[in-house]
Each structure stands twice: as structure tokens, then as C-alpha cells.
Amino acid sequence: MKRDWKIIQEILCAIEDNKVKMHWEQIPESEQKNVLLHYELLKESELITNYELVSDMDDDGKCTYHPNFLPQSPNVPGIRMTMKGYDLLEVLRDQTLWNRILSKAKSLGVKLTYEFIVQAIPVIYKTMM
Template sequence: MKRNWDLIRNILCALEEDRFVEYVRSGGLSDKETQKFTDLKSGRIDTESLEEAKKNRRNEIWLHVELLIDCGVIQNTQFDREGVNNNYRLSMQGHDFLEDLRNQEVWDKIKNQAFKSGAKLTWTFITAAAEQIVQRLASI
């Protein structure tokens, strides 16, 4: 599995907004992604393929949740891989991290800075870049 920073950002937002259970149940698929399983002519939904995509994405979500737990951004009171109960919460570090990533402009600048410099999006790069970008925006 490749680490997906956009997915990480979405997971953190869902936790903060108390919609994590719904996010997991939906497989984290956006409306645009869900529309890919709808035949434009008939309007029929390929439910089998859609459910398979949700299942695959849920697996990816849980692998990323485990990474976030490992680094202390998420804490859990009881591991529930079915996503039926929201036993997860952001740690103080998680709230701080999300505060930097929540702003779409800041997030886009972080990704652009990594792309331009040839750096990889890593925890260290993102936190350092976010700090610089937020300081620059604050001084304007």
C-alpha cells in the first residue's frame, strides 16, 4: 500500500467532524467516485462493483488509521475495524496537524512545494512545510 496523504487528510477531517463512522461505511468514496459506477444512459448503478470499491477503500482507510495511530495522531479506545462504533479520536498532536492541513490553500501549497523541490510527501516534510507556509500567510 502506498501512503495516501489526501486520504489521511480526509480521515482526520471525518474524525474531527464526528462523521467517521459514516465515512468508513461509505468507503470514503466521493460523489464523483461513486458516479463512476452509474451507467449514464440507463442511470443504473453497478452495485456489485460499487460495493467492491467501497470494500477496497475501507481496507485502505483502516491501514491508514493504523498508521495514524502509530504516529500518535489518532488514539483509539477500542479497535473496531468494522467501523460500527467511533472509538477513535484525534490526539492533541492530531488536532494541531489537521489545523495545518485543513486549509485547502495551505494543503495545495504543501503539495506544490514538494513537487517543485522533488521532495517526497513525508511526515517530516509536511509538518515543516506547513509551519513555513502558515508563518508566511500569517505575516501577509
């Protein structure tokens, strides 16, 4: 699997719009594993919370995985973004800023990681002012 920033943006947008279940249902079965791995990356990076991976076993013994979108109790919110998640989504939506981050990574010859993005933002903002 390769990290895909477009998939990350789609997931974050779906969470923000409260349409994550609808988004999941539109993903072809052949791509679901890759998208699930991106959910896991977002959770590990503390960009989303109230998320868990659920497995179901069908009658034939086939195990399928899907994200849990519903709260386990009425008082617990469902999947949501953290403040860091909202911050990243703002960066991904701002094409000028995003293109400058991509360009900066390329000019420095470094990989485009979450940590690089976070560190590049203030540097790029200074050049924009």
C-alpha cells in the first residue's frame, strides 16, 4: 500500500460532512482494504478519533472488515476529526498552500510525510506574507 493524500482528504471530508457511511458504501470492494489502511493511518496519527476496525464473519467463514461508524452508546459520539485532522484538511483543500508544500518537498528531495507537512506550513506561510 502507498499512502494516498487524496484518499486521506476524501475520508476527512466525509467525516466533516457527516457522510462517512455513504462514502464507504461507494468504495468498490477491490479498494476497501486500501481505504481501511488509510483510516488506520489517520487514527494512529491522531487525526481521527472514535474509530475502530470491525470484522464480520459470514456464513461461509469469510471475514470482512469495515470501519465502525456508529457510536456504541447514545452518549458517545461517532467517528470524528480531531483538531489536527481539521488542520490537515484545511491544508489539503488550499491548493496554493498544498502545491507549495509539494514543491518544497520536491526541491529538498524529501518524502512527503505528515511531519514534513506540519513543519513546512509555518515556513511557507512566512514566504506568502
